Amino acid sequence: MAEHHFHLKADWPGLRNDVGTIETVNLKTAVSIPIEMDGPGIGTNPDEMLLGAAATCYIITLAAMMERSKIEKESLTMESVGIVDYTDGIITYKKIIHKPVITLPKNMPENKLRIVQKLVVKAEASCMISRALKGNVEVAVEPVIQ
Template sequence: MALHSFHLKADWPGLRNDVGTIETGNLKTEISIPPEMDGPGIGTNPDEMLLGAAATCYIITLAAMLERSKIEKESLTMESEGLVDVTNGIITYKKIIHRPKLVLKKDASEKDFSMAGKLAEKAESSCMITRAIKGNVEVELEADISKAK
């Protein structure tokens, strides 16, 4: 087993509604509580970061699977949405919805088209972040796969 270690430094100089910083590798940003939770909304927040981690992991995993399967794409873009429930002061991350839009080359075969759909589904369950949050946060996929015109 080969363990990889990632490190993050955090600084939180004040109280609840202040602004802190995080730094890890190529990411350095301010952090605070989002305005939806009565915070200042400066920089990013844990909710956006979890959504970003899940989306980044998914889209990279899908791109790698397409490459390994030799399926050529015209473009791969995605919008993701995180749904957070705030009830009686208790905050629960409920669901992440990924909406990838994959456009295959116009000469893609029906086999490539079918395989791309299967890979879109498989990438969701293969992603390290999706596996890490499984059982706590539902991850849903709404893939849009088409051919270039």
């Protein structure tokens, strides 16, 4: 398999509490330190971007696994929470919790329901971003299957 290279350009014109920009092929945004960490809170920040990377990787992986398993769904939505500890000037990204809500068609066979229950866990373990975080940031899944 070939390597893939992703590129990001960053510009930080000022000091700690100023605002910079980042740009990739499909994303251009202002960045700054979040208000919760005594920053200006303009644009996004590394904490949100890490959460966004983990969440999008997880939900895409889960959708792909459901498709490969021929599991039909009515909807797949999710909220994710990133928990960052900021104590004595030391910032630690402690945990990410994904809370997918999967709505399945009525009369879903029990065997397919069991497959979905396994896939919500397997998708987290299979996601490239979750694997990159392993050992540093706990990632948990709290699914609702209805």
